[in-house]
Amino acid sequence: MSKVRNPGAEARKLHGTLTASRWLIARRLSQLAFFLLFASGPWFGVWIAKGTLSSSMTFDVLPLTDPLVFLQALLAGHKPEMLAILGAAIVLAAYALINGRVYCSWVCPINPVTDLAAWARRRLDIQKGWNLKPKARYFVLAAVLAAAALTGTIAFELINPITTLYRGLLFGVSWGLLGAMLIFLFDLFVARNGWCGHVCPVGAFYSLVNTTGLLRVSASGRARCDDCMDCYAVCPEMHVISPALKGEQAGVSPIIANRDCTACGRCIDVCPEQVFRFTYRFDDRVDTTTPSQKQAAGALENAA
Amino acid sequence: MAAATKETAGFDPRRRRALKELASYCAGAAAITAFLAGVSGLSRPLPAATLRPPGALPEPEFQSACVRCGLCVRACPYKTLKLAELGDGPAAGTPYFLARSVPCEMCDDIPCVKACPTGALDHALVDIEKARMGVANLVGRDTCLNMQGLRCDVCYRVCPLIDKAITLQMTHNARTSKHAIFEPVVHPDACTGCGKCEKACVLETAAIRVLPLDLARGAHDAHYKRGWEEKKKAGQELVPGIIDLPDRLPSLPGAPK
Numbered sequence: 001m002s003k004v005r006n007p008g009a010e011a012r013k014l015h016g017t018l019t020a021s022r023w024l025i026a027r028r029l030s031q032l033a034f035f036l037l038f039a040s041g042p043w044f045g046v047w048i049a050k051g052t053l054s055s056s057m058t059f060d061v062l063p064l065t066d067p068l069v070f071l072q073a074l075l076a077g078h079k080p081e082m083l084a085i086l087g088a089a090i091v092l093a094a095y096a097l098i099n100g101r102v103y104c105s106w107v108c109p110i111n112p113v114t115d116l117a118a119w120a121r122r123r124l125d126i127q128k129g130w131n132l133k134p135k136a137r138y139f140v141l142a143a144v145l146a147a148a149a150l151t152g153t154i155a156f157e158l159i160n161p162i163t164t165l166y167r168g169l170l171f172g173v174s175w176g177l178l179g180a181m182l183i184f185l186f187d188l189f190v191a192r193n194g195w196c197g198h199v200c201p202v203g204a205f206y207s208l209v210n211t212t213g214l215l216r217v218s219a220s221g222r223a224r225c226d227d228c229m230d231c232y233a234v235c236p237e238m239h240v241i242s243p244a245l246k247g248e249q250a251g252v253s254p255i256i257a258n259r260d261c262t263a264c265g266r267c268i269d270v271c272p273e274q275v276f277r278f279t280y281r282f283d284d285r286v287d288t289t290t291p292s293q294k295q296a297a298g299a300l301e302n303a304a
Numbered sequence: 305m306a307a308a309t310k311e312t313a314g315f316d317p318r319r320r321r322a323l324k325e326l327a328s329y330c331a332g333a334a335a336i337t338a339f340l341a342g343v344s345g346l347s348r349p350l351p352a353a354t355l356r357p358p359g360a361l362p363e364p365e366f367q368s369a370c371v372r373c374g375l376c377v378r379a380c381p382y383k384t385l386k387l388a389e390l391g392d393g394p395a396a397g398t399p400y401f402l403a404r405s406v407p408c409e410m411c412d413d414i415p416c417v418k419a420c421p422t423g424a425l426d427h428a429l430v431d432i433e434k435a436r437m438g439v440a441n442l443v444g445r446d447t448c449l450n451m452q453g454l455r456c457d458v459c460y461r462v463c464p465l466i467d468k469a470i471t472l473q474m475t476h477n478a479r480t481s482k483h484a485i486f487e488p489v490v491h492p493d494a495c496t497g498c499g500k501c502e503k504a505c506v507l508e509t510a511a512i513r514v515l516p517l518d519l520a521r522g523a524h525d526a527h528y529k530r531g532w533e534e535k536k537k538a539g540q541e542l543v544p545g546i547i548d549l550p551d552r553l554p555s556l557p558g559a560p561k
Binding site for chain 1: 329332334337365367368373419422424427
């Protein structure tokens with residue numbers, strides 16, 4: 001397997017930079033929008049969502065509570081008020097309906113940090129590093145829940161880099177950036193896609209929720225795949241691609257069914273053959289009609 | 305031959321590798337749990353100068369309930385509440401205030417408690433005068449101006465529960481032997497711990513300070529029964545027929561016996 005240092009270059013050449021970056025741009029805008037919902041109050045005096053990602057109140061009517069923090073409070077022995085119960089139920093229902101890991105790639109403020117680390121890692125050609133299994137995160141999740149039950153405190157919230165970063169930016173807690181910086185260094189030098197793909201207990205929790213979500217990526221054009229490996233190079237959860245992309249002979253659905261898929265859509269962006277697309281869970285149509293983009297481009301060149 | 309024997313005995317290198325991996329992940333998880341437990345232990349008990357918002361559950365329960373969202377901080381109209389940074393003392397991200405910087409203004413509608421989604425600030429608190437954020441203590445009995453016979457009275461005057469939470473108790477001034485000392489006396493059964501007295505103390509180093517309840521207050525032993533209260537509860541003598549001996553009053557010389 002040749003290393004892909006600049007994945008998506010071919011797609012950008014074939015389809016234009018905007019098309020080959022559309023989901024990446026959409027995701028950055030989404031992450032910014034979620035942050036601004038919270039930041040517009042303390043920064044500009046326009047109050048939309050008060051609080052942080054661990055618990056918030058939007059327009060004084062919509063309570064939202066992080067279900068993992070809620071679960072830790074329960075395990076720590078606290079009986080929460082209705083507001084938190086309602087808030088956690090709404091969040092859980094929304095992610096169960098859409099796709100649990102959407103939180104990771106479309107909302108979480110750590111995602112741009114780890115994306116940047118992954119990009120730098122490719123550019124600097126740093127070796128894969130510490131070979132953690134993707135399932136390691138479930139052990140971290142178990143450890144976090146055990147700590148809550150044993151200590152009777154929401155212990156993980158002391159160091160949770162996601163809520164700490166939001167708190168830091170929204171409440172001026174200066175340590176907020178430290179966790180994000182450590183994660184950047186961890187992802188850059190220790191383990192590839194280390195935090196989001198192997199360690200983060202919040203991601204692990206949302207992976208567990210991600211069994212019923214409707215939003216999926218489908219490798220519907222897998223017949224066109226020419227093994228350029230660009231999708232593997234950008235995917236933060238590489239193990240999710242193969243079953244769908246290479247499952248034609250085995251009769252496996254082209255839908256990426258693995259619960260670790262964060263529906264970030266980066267594979268859709270970088271694929272020069274436009275093999276992938278967003279769709280709903282039950283749409284296992286396979287698209288074999290379209291000819292290879294590269295063949296078409298080659299034909300054009302030959303004709304000219 | 306030896307390898308074959310092992311195989312027949314059920315040795316499976318893949319299974320062994322999987323078990324090894326499982327063991328190392330379990331060890332990692334245990335290490336993380338221990339680390340989190342250690343970190344959570346650093347932040348209790350609450351340091352002496354830091355006070356929790358009104359209605360806060362007792363400290364251990366508070367740390368199982370507070371999700372560190374900051375909604376109470378947003379609800380506070382006087383910017384009294386802050387979220388703790390690492391190193392401030394209280395658990396990182398939890399709300400607290402310092403009486404000497406910005407005390408609690410004791411809002412009638414208690415917006416911070418209403419904003420709390422989890423009940424870490426107990427929603428049962430509806431009367432702010434029932435709040436127990438801490439208790440004021442006259443720690444500087446030797447530096448307090450009133451205790452030196454001067455009439456400062458500031459802590460008494462600013463107390464939102466004047467004459468209930470702080471009273472002035474007149475005693476003899478032994479230094480001048482002709483003046484009075486008006487001693488500020490805190491009544492812990494009425495003091496909410498709002499901190500206005502500590503904020504207002506005119507000395508550069510406050511003589512009156514609000515301390516968290518567990519530091520500031522003693523407690524009766526649970527098994528200790530006070531006879532006079534038990535008697536009132538029972539509505540009668542606890543030991544009927546006990547002989548009440550006559551009290552011996554001091555008698556003046558020359559008085560009739």
